[in-house]
Amino acid sequence: MNRNRKRTLIAASAGAALTASLLGAGVAQAGITETAAAPDIDVASVQSDLKELQSVAEANGGNRAHGEPGFKASIDFIKGKLDKAGFETKVQEFDEAGGKGYNLIADWKGGSADETVMVGSHLDSVDSGAGINDNGSGSAGVLETALAVSEAKLEPKKHLRFAWWGAEELGLVGSKHYVDSIGEDSKKISTYLNFDMIASPNAGYFVYDDDAAVQGVFKDFFKEKGIETETSPEVNGRSDHASFAAAGVTVGGTFTGAGESMTEDQAKKWEGKAGEPYDSCYHSECDDMSNINEKALDVNSDAIAHAVWELSGS
Numbered sequence: 001m002n003r004n005r006k007r008t009l010i011a012a013s014a015g016a017a018l019t020a021s022l023l024g025a026g027v028a029q030a031g032i033t034e035t036a037a038a039p040d041i042d043v044a045s046v047q048s049d050l051k052e053l054q055s056v057a058e059a060n061g062g063n064r065a066h067g068e069p070g071f072k073a074s075i076d077f078i079k080g081k082l083d084k085a086g087f088e089t090k091v092q093e094f095d096e097a098g099g100k101g102y103n104l105i106a107d108w109k110g111g112s113a114d115e116t117v118m119v120g121s122h123l124d125s126v127d128s129g130a131g132i133n134d135n136g137s138g139s140a141g142v143l144e145t146a147l148a149v150s151e152a153k154l155e156p157k158k159h160l161r162f163a164w165w166g167a168e169e170l171g172l173v174g175s176k177h178y179v180d181s182i183g184e185d186s187k188k189i190s191t192y193l194n195f196d197m198i199a200s201p202n203a204g205y206f207v208y209d210d211d212a213a214v215q216g217v218f219k220d221f222f223k224e225k226g227i228e229t230e231t232s233p234e235v236n237g238r239s240d241h242a243s244f245a246a247a248g249v250t251v252g253g254t255f256t257g258a259g260e261s262m263t264e265d266q267a268k269k270w271e272g273k274a275g276e277p278y279d280s281c282y283h284s285e286c287d288d289m290s291n292i293n294e295k296a297l298d299v300n301s302d303a304i305a306h307a308v309w310e311l312s313g314s
Helices: 003-034 043-058 069-084 132-151 173-188 212-224 241-245 264-270 294-311
Strands: 088-096 099-108 112-122 158-165 189-195 206-208 230-232 251-255
Touching: 043 069, 043 132, 043 294, 069 088, 069 099, 069 132, 069 158, 088 173, 099 132, 099 173, 112 132, 112 173, 112 294, 132 158, 132 189, 132 294, 158 173, 173 189, 173 241, 189 241, 189 294, 206 212, 212 251, 212 294, 241 251, 251 294
Parallel strands: 112 158, 112 189, 189 251, 206 230
Antiparallel strands: 088 099, 099 158, 206 251
């Protein structure tokens, strides 16, 4: 081979390699965009929301229950943050037990409306307390995930809708009212995710015992965090996902336990206290800011975001 031709081929080869490298980087970057990991939800922000809900309760007779001023004030607080973040919000009213109830619905722009991923939590407490774990924790985790969607300017393939339900403590009234109100449009909801009590002090790490694929999204997430999960038949039918399941919607969610006691095996697995309730303040006056497990709140809030990014095709 003559020297000039050899030099030409070497230069061409180097140029091709550089081009391939640049193209490869571009493809990699595109892949990262398509399968981008969900952001880490700042647990301090979730706790700040919980402190606000505690203040709301303290200013309104000690609770945020259906029909009481503390519940409407809770709705107004969350709606204000969502409106500022660019969500399209609406408040749905209903009547129950002589009191006015409210559901807050927040839609994020874009995505196929024929395939909606919906994420919800009940916002009401019982009459006896502020309801900070039950269910300020789920409500705040869902709120901060919604705000993270806005911050990321997310462009999901599926439509994203967030909801905060009223009168769950009276029998899933708010979510049932919503599902009834949308009728056949419930078929456009591809998945409904529910988060009710995600920061119990003696926390268990439960995944709803429903759809296997949705379970897998959560189980894989917790496995990467080094946390073993269990499916939870205890929660079946006891929270707002049941309203959607009854309409044939695929459901899922996470849960850290209520008034039942932790077993010996669970205590070893989760560094908990065997023979004690997951939440000894369940439906009690002491369900306040002191009743929150920060680690459980943190990891479950991140799990919400992970599931939203994963299931919406972000």
